[in-house]
Amino acid sequence: MSYKTPLYDNHTAHEARMIDFHGWEMPVHYSGILDEHQTVRTKAGIFDLSHMGEIDVCGPESVDFLNYIICNNMNRLSYDGRIIYTGLLNENGGFIDDLLVYRKKPDSFMLVVNAANRENDLEWINRHASSFDVTVEDRSLSTGLIALQGPSSVDILKEAMGSSFKDLYYYHFTESKINRSPMTISRTGYTGEDGFEIYGGWDDIPHVWDAILEAGRHRGIKPIGLGARDTLRLEMRYPLHGSDISETVTPLEAGLSWIVDFSKDEFIGKKALVEQNANGVKRQLIAFVMADKGVPRAGYDILCGNETIGTVTSGTMSPSLLQGIGMGYVDPERLDRNNLFLKIYDKQKKIEFQKGPFIRPRIYAKK
Amino acid sequence: MRFPETLRYTPSHEWIEVTGKKARVGITDFAQKELGDIVFVELPEAGRTVKAQQACCVVESVKTASDIYSPVDGTITAVNADLDKKPELINEDCYAKGWIFEIELTNPAQIDNLLTAKSYSESYAT
Structure with missing residues (x-):
């Protein structure tokens, strides 16, 4: 089974080199990895990340449930519109996945997970959700995602949307509209540059893509493939699940102890991590x-x-x-x-x- | 894509240009396109003796490392030192400025077993 994002036709029209990426047909490069990389570092690039997974968790026990299945502390999400980076760990403390958690409301959250792990994650999340008063909804195949990254991102988004998002800081998000379609605008990314990740409906995302490309044209914006996404993240030393972290690697081994809160009562993997913390990695x-x-x-x-x-x-x-x-x-x-x-x-x-x-x-x- | 008629080719995407007992070797237009931006070439050592189909140097693109195989038996007599500073010459001009090494042929008859431009482009460069 091979999935296509809503931007698939767009990529092939831009003569992107397409590859199979964990069951998704994705662009690996357009103009060339080096050129795309430098474009993001000096101007701006636009990425299709619609393959990534979006899973909603809501209900009265959402915070307790998420605190149980992730290693970071949900109390860091102290208000709506905040985001944390965290891990979904197994009993051994190994990464089933690394993910972002968005707080939409005090009892409503969005988890953003790696495309390659989406089905595993869902199975794990659903298995543990049964003992909590929560609902889990996989919206991955109805949610498109675009990243706009690079020093010109703000100017480009301002031109496309009429707002420069002055009060939207790193790891925060806001709800907005582009062409009357609801969007989630998030100040996050995987490049180390300033920029945004924009979530919208599957069929709305191509319009956003076009609007951003149009607004960015005279600022040198280019579409960016997975090849440059990898070199950009590696320069920032961000780990990639499947390469640098995996089910057999713990956050302590990966230098990510800052995403583990040992003060939490109980969470999956805690016992193994406490032991590892005491004995050394x-x-x-x-x-x-x-x-x-x-x-x-x-x-x-x-x-x-x-x-x-x-x-x-x-x-x-x-x-x-x-x-x-x-x-x-x-x-x-x-x-x-x-x-x-x-x-x-x-x-x-x-x-x-x-x-x-x-x-x-x-x-x-x-x- | 371009495959000059005057060269011979291998299924592993090298070209060879014979001049008397010596020949120059590089990678094809198809290969450089497949690899993408080339960022490093580990050149072979001059004086080294190699066999046909033996890996003797490495071309690295951003994404991957790729072995280069000698098309023939012989002794490496020269390498393209320009590639040290400008490995992108392979992307820009794979049949001329982007040559990789020069080899003295042990057995010139081996050239006849290599692919012509036509058979390479039809069978392998797709």
């Missing part, structure tokens, strides 16, 4: 830049001296730095940050330990 996600020439790829060995201490999970040539960058898991006990190498085509290539993101984020945060 056996592997740790690190990031690195190539000091020698070469491009890191998933699966390459990470060496400390001559000893293999881990494996690369994501890597690419950073279009911004023009250097290879990557992430991978290593054994923290054998990690010497100043003596790291990758094994590339049977040769040892030096890498440098990277603290923080590779590129400084330029998000619109409240001062």
